[in-house]
Amino acid sequence: MTATATPSIAEDNVARSHPVSVARGYRFELVKLVSQWRVRLLVLVCWIAPALFIAAVSRQSSLPSDTLFGRWMHATGWAGPLMMLGFAGSWALPLLTSLVAGDVFAAEDRLGTWRHLLVAVRSPRRIFAAKTLASLTVILLLVLGLAASSVAGGLAAVGNHPLVGLDGHLLTPSDAAGNVLLAWACALAPTLALAAIGLLGSVALGRSPMGLLLPALVALAMQLAQMLPLPVALRLALPGYAFIAWHGLFTSPAQLAPLLIGIAVSLVWAVIATALAYLLFLRRDFTNPAGDGSGRRAITTGLVPLVVLLAATFGIVAAATPSLGSGIKQDKVQRSVATAFAHLYRMQTRQLNRPAVTESRLRVTAACNKGAGKVAPQGPGNDWRCVVTWHLPGVEAAGTAVYQLDVTSDGRYVADGDGPKEVNGYFLVRTPIGDAPNPLWQFDGDVDLLDTTPKG
Structure with a gap:
């Protein structure tokens, strides 16, 4: 009887050994992220530094007139958040996505904790979903902090006054508030694209520091590309264009076509890059402690589809909007x-x-x-x-x-x-x-x- 009971108990234990739910894994990964001193410092800086900076600059006799909306920081509190958005799109947001999404998988490689995590969760798919959602939550918290802090700093230092748009027309305080918040919301699309590229780099390059730097390097390359006399279609096909396409919200009538195209391209890049990271993660051999996913196959599988995606989006945008020149006439x-x-x-x-x-x-x-x-x-x-x-x-x-x-x-x-x-x-x-x-x-x-x- 003992011989027959033992297998039955073992089978019951196996049957009860279900994978950990995504919700529990998400909470665990979120706690892991926010417990890091680096992430806590980023949250603190994003929620405090913009307000202090804008308040200080708004009270200076000389203004950053070489930056967009910088010359109006004495006139309205809504100019400061837009100046901060321009800086965030060029430098802050790419760096934040690198430090969060670019390290969320690579950290397990450095610490050698993949086996322990797999034993605890028992599902690579749920591990990927939990880590992705946790990093996305932190990134959204950081972006929200930048927007809220810059708005609070501008309004506290200067006040809720009309804003001069990019074609000279005057926006009422309520219109300015709506457009400023909408501009920050539009910046989420390219931020998600960079975050997805960070996930892909973290999975494909493992403990290599290039995985951590990938979103920042991609953002820098796109920023340099925007400075070149590229065809308009190719400019719009880059996911970073949405970081500057919000300028069209502050003209009358609003220039919505480039903005909508930029957002759509960014979201497509976010979905494709996340899907590639997911496929690479599922194909990884976790039984080999020396393997961290940074092999030639991983790099090829991650890089080639993105190049094809860039060519495809360029072709689609060029066909939909026949603008192969500079667009400046x-x-x-x-x-x-x-x-x-x-x-x-x-x-x-x-x-x-x-x-x-x-x-x-x-x-x-x-x-x-x-x-x-x-x-x-x-x-x-x-x-x-x-x-x-x-x-x-x-x-x-x-x-x-x-x-x-x-x-x-x-x-x-x-x-x-x-x-x-x-x-x-x-x-x-x-x-x-x-x-x-x-x-x-x-x-x-x-x-x-x-x-x-x-x-x-």
């Missing part, structure tokens, strides 16, 4: 400069307590050339020059102003006033209540790279 630059000048001229009019005038009555036009007319008026460069002309009601002579433009490859430009001094020659203007920043002295603008705006 003379008519677009002229239309953008004229629109921004008209809005900002009205702002200056209110500052000086002059009679109100509408954009339609001003009839602003701009004539722009590149390289003093010696080169084709298209493409990026700091040799753009625009002559703006406007008409005041009841005045026969037309007013003119000159601007020197520095247009970057992503469509953003800075227009620097070059006279007359009464209009755009000085940084400050004398108003009845004291000196105030001159909105026409220097302003930022954005050219829609896609041919979606009807020609006027």
Whole structure:
């Protein structure tokens, strides 16, 4: 009887040995992550540092006018979060995804704890799901901290005031708040793409430090690519484009097509890179202590599909939006400069307590050339020059102003006033209540790279 009972008890024990649920594994992995001093420090910095930095910069006499929305940090608390978003998309978010997602699997290789984890959970699929969800939770917590802290710092230091958009139109505080929060939400898509690349690097490269650095290196490569005169279709096919496509939210009408394409491309990259990491993880041989997944097969399986994905997205975007040039053309630059000048001229009019005038009555036009007319008026460069002309009601002579433009490859430009001094020659203007920043002295603008705006 003993001989027959023993197998029965063993079978019952095996039957009761179910894999640990994803929820329990997720809680365990989340506790492991937040117990690390590095992650705790990142959370603390993300929730405190942006508020302190923006509050300090907003009270300085000199502003970071070379950064987008930096010149308006004295005027509204909503400029600070946008300046911080530009910095986060270029540097902070890639670094955060590297430190969290890029290390979530590699840490087990360094510590040699895969066997213990497999014995405890008894399901590689659930281990992957738990680690992925835990790293995603921490990354979302860090992004939320950056957004909340920067908004709190800007509003506390400057206040809830209207924001000047990238075409000079004024956004009410409520509109500014909605667009700022939407811009931060849009930045989640490329962040997820970098996080997925981090997971792939952590699985494929194991304990190699390259796995930890992969998201930051990919982000740096995409940032450098955005500075090159690439075709618009290839620019939009890179998942990092969504980090700058939110600029279109601050024009009227909003430039939504590049933003939606950038978000869609980023989400596709996030799904594909996560799926590749999942497949590599399931194929890994955990019985070999020396094997950490960093073999040639793992690198090939992870890299080649991403190259194919880039080629596929480029082809799809090129077919859907036939924009194989730079997207920066003379008519677009002229239309953008004229629109921004008209809005900002009205702002200056209110500052000086002059009679109100509408954009339609001003009839602003701009004539722009590149390289003093010696080169084709298209493409990026700091040799753009625009002559703006406007008409005041009841005045026969037309007013003119000159601007020197520095247009970057992503469509953003800075227009620097070059006279007359009464209009755009000085940084400050004398108003009845004291000196105030001159909105026409220097302003930022954005050219829609896609041919979606009807020609006027």
